[in-house]
Amino acid sequence: MEDTNRRLLRARDAIDRRYREPLAVEHLASVACLSRAAFIRSFAATFGETPHRYLQRRRIERAMYLLRTTDRSVTDVCMEVGFSSLGTFSRTFTEIVGESPSRFRGRGRVDDVPSWFVGRWTRPSTFGEAPERGDP
Amino acid sequence: MYNAISRSQVYVLDQDQALYFYVDTLGLEVATDADLGFMRWLTVRVPGDPVREILLERPGPPAMDEGTATQVRELLTKGACAGSLFLTTDDARATFETLRSRGVDITDEPAERPYGIDFGIRDPFGNHIRIGQMFEVPA
Numbered sequence: 001m002e003d004t005n006r007r008l009l010r011a012r013d014a015i016d017r018r019y020r021e022p023l024a025v026e027h028l029a030s031v032a033c034l035s036r037a038a039f040i041r042s043f044a045a046t047f048g049e050t051p052h053r054y055l056q057r058r059r060i061e062r063a064m065y066l067l068r069t070t071d072r073s074v075t076d077v078c079m080e081v082g083f084s085s086l087g088t089f090s091r092t093f094t095e096i097v098g099e100s101p102s103r104f105r106g107r108g109r110v111d112d113v114p115s116w117f118v119g120r121w122t123r124p125s126t127f128g129e130a131p132e133r134g135d136p
Numbered sequence: 137m138y139n140a141i142s143r144s145q146v147y148v149l150d151q152d153q154a155l156y157f158y159v160d161t162l163g164l165e166v167a168t169d170a171d172l173g174f175m176r177w178l179t180v181r182v183p184g185d186p187v188r189e190i191l192l193e194r195p196g197p198p199a200m201d202e203g204t205a206t207q208v209r210e211l212l213t214k215g216a217c218a219g220s221l222f223l224t225t226d227d228a229r230a231t232f233e234t235l236r237s238r239g240v241d242i243t244d245e246p247a248e249r250p251y252g253i254d255f256g257i258r259d260p261f262g263n264h265i266r267i268g269q270m271f272e273v274p275a
Contacts, residue, residue, distance in 0.1 A: 001210055003213075
């Protein structure tokens with residue numbers, strides 16, 4: 001169990017590191033020393049979501065950060081975090097965050113605390129519904 | 137009221153493996169390695185910093201029952217209860233290259249942040265370690 005967890009964590013770290021790239025499930029499965037099917041199943045059992053969903057949240061977390069710390073356009077941010085379609089990005093963002101990228105940007109800037117913790121705590125949850133958002 | 141933070145603790149699964157990683161790979165030094173009978177008190181520190189030590193503790197009886205220790209080990213290895221250590225360096229990019237050449241697990245590569253340049257690694261057990269070259273804060 002512990003060895004499998006550690007290998008899966010290594011694969012999850014690889015998703016975090018290469019979030020701009022398409023999900024390379026075969027490669028990640030090899031990092032975890034599992035078959036493709038076993039990797040997806042074990043990842044979901046261990047972390048509570050599929051690798052694809054984890055990648056989506058990682059990308060959206062980076063997008064949230066860029067929207068609130070830069071003046072880059074929504075399209076730019078969409079491409080920067082690894083989406084190739086603005087429509088898919090906006091739809092995914094809204095589904096996960098509960099509001100559109102533009103509306104989210106209106107919430108203002110974030111404080112300069114260590115980025116890794118910001119990422120960890122601002123990453124939108126996959127384990128519940130998008131929260132109700134009040135006006136910014 | 138206080139003078140310093142003198143000791144922090146992270147869980148490790150194997151203290152010999154932890155010793156090798158934190159000293160030979162990461163470049164810290166042993167502060168204390170003592171068999172207390174009921175536990176092995178193993179601490180490391182940054183060379184030149186005698187104040188702050190990190191206790192590398194193995195979860196298990198009698199500090200906790202075996203069932204709890206199993207839970208801790210499971211959470212540790214999937215990164216969910218892993219401790220976080222923050223180390224500083226004069227040159228984050230050079231340190232990164234050194235650690236990469238030693239085969240350390242990288243979580244993210246050096247990137248410039250508002251407060252400095254930092255990157256992340258994991259120890260063999262799942263603990264997250266951040267290493268930063270911090271910018272000077274204007275007085």
